[in-house]
Amino acid sequence: MERHNYGVIGLGVMGRNLLYNIADNGFSVAGFDLDVEKVKELHAGATPGTTVLGTASLEDFVSALETPRKIILMVPAGKPVDAVLGSITPLLSKGDIVIDAGNSYFKDTDRRIAELASKDLHFMGMGVSGGEQGARRGPSIMPGGDLQAFNHLQPMLEAISAKVDGEACTAYMGKGSAGNYVKMVHNGIEYAIMQLISEAYDLLRKGANLNNDQLYQVFKTWNEGEMNSFLIEITRDIFQQKDDLTDGYLVDQILDKAGAKGTGKWTSEQAMEIGVSIPTIDIAVTSRILSAYKDERVQASQLYSKNEISTPENTELFIKEVGDALYLATLISYAQGLALLVKASEEYKFEIPLKDVVKIWRGGCIIRSVLLEKFYQAYSKDKNLSNILLDKAISEIVKDKISSLRKTAAFAASNGISGLGIQTTLGYFDAYTTESLPVNLIQAQRDYFGAHTYQRIDREGVFHTSWKTSNN
Amino acid sequence: MERHNYGVIGLGVMGRNLLYNIADNGFSVAGFDLDVEKVKELHAGATPGTTVLGTASLEDFVSALETPRKIILMVPAGKPVDAVLGSITPLLSKGDIVIDAGNSYFKDTDRRIAELASKDLHFMGMGVSGGEQGARRGPSIMPGGDLQAFNHLQPMLEAISAKVDGEACTAYMGKGSAGNYVKMVHNGIEYAIMQLISEAYDLLRKGANLNNDQLYQVFKTWNEGEMNSFLIEITRDIFQQKDDLTDGYLVDQILDKAGAKGTGKWTSEQAMEIGVSIPTIDIAVTSRILSAYKDERVQASQLYSKNEISTPENTELFIKEVGDALYLATLISYAQGLALLVKASEEYKFEIPLKDVVKIWRGGCIIRSVLLEKFYQAYSKDKNLSNILLDKAISEIVKDKISSLRKTAAFAASNGISGLGIQTTLGYFDAYTTESLPVNLIQAQRDYFGAHTYQRIDREGVFHTSWKTSNN
Numbered sequence: 001m002e003r004h005n006y007g008v009i010g011l012g013v014m015g016r017n018l019l020y021n022i023a024d025n026g027f028s029v030a031g032f033d034l035d036v037e038k039v040k041e042l043h044a045g046a047t048p049g050t051t052v053l054g055t056a057s058l059e060d061f062v063s064a065l066e067t068p069r070k071i072i073l074m075v076p077a078g079k080p081v082d083a084v085l086g087s088i089t090p091l092l093s094k095g096d097i098v099i100d101a102g103n104s105y106f107k108d109t110d111r112r113i114a115e116l117a118s119k120d121l122h123f124m125g126m127g128v129s130g131g132e133q134g135a136r137r138g139p140s141i142m143p144g145g146d147l148q149a150f151n152h153l154q155p156m157l158e159a160i161s162a163k164v165d166g167e168a169c170t171a172y173m174g175k176g177s178a179g180n181y182v183k184m185v186h187n188g189i190e191y192a193i194m195q196l197i198s199e200a201y202d203l204l205r206k207g208a209n210l211n212n213d214q215l216y217q218v219f220k221t222w223n224e225g226e227m228n229s230f231l232i233e234i235t236r237d238i239f240q241q242k243d244d245l246t247d248g249y250l251v252d253q254i255l256d257k258a259g260a261k262g263t264g265k266w267t268s269e270q271a272m273e274i275g276v277s278i279p280t281i282d283i284a285v286t287s288r289i290l291s292a293y294k295d296e297r298v299q300a301s302q303l304y305s306k307n308e309i310s311t312p313e314n315t316e317l318f319i320k321e322v323g324d325a326l327y328l329a330t331l332i333s334y335a336q337g338l339a340l341l342v343k344a345s346e347e348y349k350f351e352i353p354l355k356d357v358v359k360i361w362r363g364g365c366i367i368r369s370v371l372l373e374k375f376y377q378a379y380s381k382d383k384n385l386s387n388i389l390l391d392k393a394i395s396e397i398v399k400d401k402i403s404s405l406r407k408t409a410a411f412a413a414s415n416g417i418s419g420l421g422i423q424t425t426l427g428y429f430d431a432y433t434t435e436s437l438p439v440n441l442i443q444a445q446r447d448y449f450g451a452h453t454y455q456r457i458d459r460e461g462v463f464h465t466s467w468k469t470s471n472n
Numbered sequence: 473m474e475r476h477n478y479g480v481i482g483l484g485v486m487g488r489n490l491l492y493n494i495a496d497n498g499f500s501v502a503g504f505d506l507d508v509e510k511v512k513e514l515h516a517g518a519t520p521g522t523t524v525l526g527t528a529s530l531e532d533f534v535s536a537l538e539t540p541r542k543i544i545l546m547v548p549a550g551k552p553v554d555a556v557l558g559s560i561t562p563l564l565s566k567g568d569i570v571i572d573a574g575n576s577y578f579k580d581t582d583r584r585i586a587e588l589a590s591k592d593l594h595f596m597g598m599g600v601s602g603g604e605q606g607a608r609r610g611p612s613i614m615p616g617g618d619l620q621a622f623n624h625l626q627p628m629l630e631a632i633s634a635k636v637d638g639e640a641c642t643a644y645m646g647k648g649s650a651g652n653y654v655k656m657v658h659n660g661i662e663y664a665i666m667q668l669i670s671e672a673y674d675l676l677r678k679g680a681n682l683n684n685d686q687l688y689q690v691f692k693t694w695n696e697g698e699m700n701s702f703l704i705e706i707t708r709d710i711f712q713q714k715d716d717l718t719d720g721y722l723v724d725q726i727l728d729k730a731g732a733k734g735t736g737k738w739t740s741e742q743a744m745e746i747g748v749s750i751p752t753i754d755i756a757v758t759s760r761i762l763s764a765y766k767d768e769r770v771q772a773s774q775l776y777s778k779n780e781i782s783t784p785e786n787t788e789l790f791i792k793e794v795g796d797a798l799y800l801a802t803l804i805s806y807a808q809g810l811a812l813l814v815k816a817s818e819e820y821k822f823e824i825p826l827k828d829v830v831k832i833w834r835g836g837c838i839i840r841s842v843l844l845e846k847f848y849q850a851y852s853k854d855k856n857l858s859n860i861l862l863d864k865a866i867s868e869i870v871k872d873k874i875s876s877l878r879k880t881a882a883f884a885a886s887n888g889i890s891g892l893g894i895q896t897t898l899g900y901f902d903a904y905t906t907e908s909l910p911v912n913l914i915q916a917q918r919d920y921f922g923a924h925t926y927q928r929i930d931r932e933g934v935f936h937t938s939w940k941t942s943n944n
Contacts, residue, residue, distance in 0.1 A: 131921035132922070194914050194917055194918075197913065198913045202910035236942065237940060237941055238913065240940070241916075246930065253928050253930055254912040254913075255915070255926065255927040257915070258911045258918070268754075269744065272737045272740060275764065277758040277761045278758070282755075283899075286754060290749040290904060291911040296858060296862070297909070301905050303862065303867050304871070387768060390772060390775065398776070406888070409881075409882075410881075410885045410886050413881040413882045417902065419899055420751065424892065427884075428762070430884075430890035430892075431759065431762050431769075431890035432765075432772055433769070433775070433776040435770050435773040437763050437769070438677075439728040439759075440727065441669065442730045444726055445710065446731065449605075449702075450603050451485065451603075452733075467706070467710065467713055468713060469709055
């Protein structure tokens with residue numbers, strides 16, 4: 001029997017599409033899934049002329065692969081990954097490579113790397129972003145782990161990934177579970193940007209009374225300029241989608257309760273764990289949580305009637321300001337996520353090449369955007385930049401847009417339109433760019449009631465004061 | 473030898489003060505610490521006429537206690553607690569009670585309850601708040617766990633705790649690790665309020681150019697009215713404290729880098745874990761993290777020069793608005809923390825009596841405030857209130873202050889003074905009181921790129937759409 005170049009386990013829509021993508025690029029691929037229907041249908045969906053084999057058992061699957069075997073897992077994170085590893089590792093040979101392409105938690109990946117290493121097998125965590133279409137036509141791919149194992153995969157990954165200016169949207173993301181970590185932060189940034197876009201939408205529909213046709217035009221225009229990005233593009237399309245079940249637009253019929261699959265939450269927890277401030281991502285996570293409390297929100301909305309909104313006098317100007325605010329808040333969300341990667345790289349010794357991260361995010365993935373090109377330039381000048389807000393060229397963009405972010409945040413605050421993401425992002429920016437925060441008072445309070453001590457601005461050391469109570 | 477009523481292990485300042493407090497109330501107490509100096513000094517610090525015994529070994533300590541033994545641990549959370557338990561449990565008898573009065577993580581307490589139960593011993597988690605002075609003169613005490621064990625302790629706890637209108641600031645907080653959980657959330661709320669006070673301070677010093685004497689007067693006035701609370705009171709005092717090492721006020725010499733001991737972070741992580749939105753607490757945690765990046769902040773402040781601040785025309789009015797904003801944002805911080813307790817009580821089957829929580833927080837603890845009396849009234853009317861913002865009487869307070877919160881948030885946004893806590897709190901309020909959030913768009917986006925499906929407002933079910941790309 002002919003041996004296949006690659007194997008894919010898990011033939012759900014993402015796994016199947018990734019498999020077809022690999023096959024389309026001239027590699028032969030065997031697939032396996034516990035669901036026999038998915039195995040049966042596999043061959044029929046392949047591009048004619050490509051070599052795709054559905055296998056009915058793990059034994060057949062493993063036998064169908066050339067060695068060292070290169071097996072991609074696309075199964076749900078958590079127990080399913082361990083279950084597959086438990087079944088398949090006894091069938092593998094020294095030097096085989098297992099690549100987890102799902103959204104696994106990075107600490108699980110570290111554990112699995114050690115477990116498989118003890119059996120002379122390679123295990124890699126690899127982030128894949130781009131949704132169903134991306135998996136099929138060219139995703140952004142974030143592999144990390146053993147460098148030798150990566151070298152085996154590199155030609156295939158470069159072939160199947162998205163391309164920007166002829167450059168593949170994949171690169172080695174670092175040691176250990178760096179691939180999963182980078183993907184996790186990608187998703188955290190994705191949460192933040194989606195939250196910000198939804199707030200811009202709310203400001204435009206409630207603040208400036210724009211209808212869906214007008215919103216379509218606004219997002220179309222935004223997507224044609226400096227805000228060009230995947231998420232702006234699909235938002236444009238969403239406003240044009242008619243509902244099949246009623247007369248109106250579909251977006252107006254969708255319930256305002258957001259789901260979440262956990263990667264945003266992991267990002268926030270990680271940032272708290274290792275001490276990085278990413279409030280726009282945090283707020284996006286908590287905002288989805290809040291959205292689920294629909295019954296309470298309805299009850300509260302009846303108790304607290306909203307003020308009349310003071311519609312802006314100049315609609316065109318308002319739209320421009322909201323757009324600039326969205327652009328800048330998006331930029332600051334990337335800044336937070338990238339700062340988390342810088343710290344994580346240190347903390348976990350990942351050695352993440354930030355320059356490559358923003359380079360491969362330029363295409364294929366959900367947060368692709370023309371902004372990434374500017375970040376790429378920033379890291380090209382200084383690969384150790386701790387926060388992209390500290391780059392000179394980036395700072396010029398920020399200065400150009402900051403007054404719009406201020407006006408938009410103040411408009412939301414004044415008019416009772418929740419701008420959680422926009423307001424929080426501005427608060428972060430103002431805190432980050434402030435030499436003297438009022439945190440001296442917090443340290444005084446902590447020392448007052450808990451003797452937690454404080455540092456001084458004028459000399460070294462740790463101090464404690466017996467604070468006097470005035471009691472008057 | 474006479475047997476003592478209580479034992480305390482860990483004679484640091486908190487443990488020693490709690491021990492003296494118990495002795496002052498007519499109970500005999502034995503103490504133990506690995507540090508022999510602390511044991512030696514113990515007796516000398518006790519109130520004359522009270523029965524206090526320092527013991528030189530765990531064996532002596534255990535022998536000195538009447539049965540069932542009631543042993544309070546006041547040692548650092550984590551491994552030290554397990555170390556003490558490992559040493560002491562072999563020396564104990566069936567039915568003895570060990571009470572962990574430190575800030576232990578609630579899941580550790582659940583584990584220890586099970587471990588000690590297997591040895592026929594009772595283990596309880598008990599939150600104690602009030603700092604050094606509180607421990608000595610009357611803290612707020614939050615015990616939870618085995619109800620029978622609690623009954624043994626109740627008379628002592630009621631004797632040593634703070635009193636408000638003759639009522640003791642202690643009550644049974646619920647099953648399992650409820651005592652630790654309530655204390656954790658107490659600390660989360662404490663983080664939020666401290667953050668908000670620090671922002672009010674920043675707005676007054678930078679926005680209205682108030683000096684420390686004027687700040688003292690403002691906080692003094694605030695503390696005499698509806699804002700009366702421990703944290704406002706000590707803030708007042710802080711502005712009067714002269715520096716021993718220079719000519720000025722101490723607060724101006726303290727470095728603006730805040731420390732943290734983890735309970736705020738745990739609160740945020742828990743809220744994400746069980747799906748409750750507490751953004752003011754989250755932002756307080758992340759704000760302390762951000763404060764630690766002093767070098768970056770200095771660098772950023774040089775790159776981004778601040779705008780001139782447009783000082784308000786009417787200083788008196790501005791101070792009033794900032795005060796009202798602080799009052800309301802503080803109220804909403806409690807609302808978030810209490811909503812977390814409601815959900816946690818369900819999730820972990822704690823059966824936390826919310827009415828008793830706010831009752832015992834009225835005195836002794838760091839977040840004591842006259843506001844708690846209003847919450848107590850709210851829960852007296854409806855003990856199942858899911859969020860105190862839904863109480864009619866509370867809503868009248870909110871409506872009275874909301875325009876000040878809006879103006880203050882807008883002022884911070886417009887003038888580049890970071891109002892992270894104030895802005896986020898307003899954003900939370902506006903989202904919580906909004907029937908239709910723009911989250912329908914987020915669900916549309918998720919369905920567009922990831923086929924994550926959505927619900928509709930007009931019919932039951934779960935839907936997926938093949939979204940059209942306009943590509944024009």
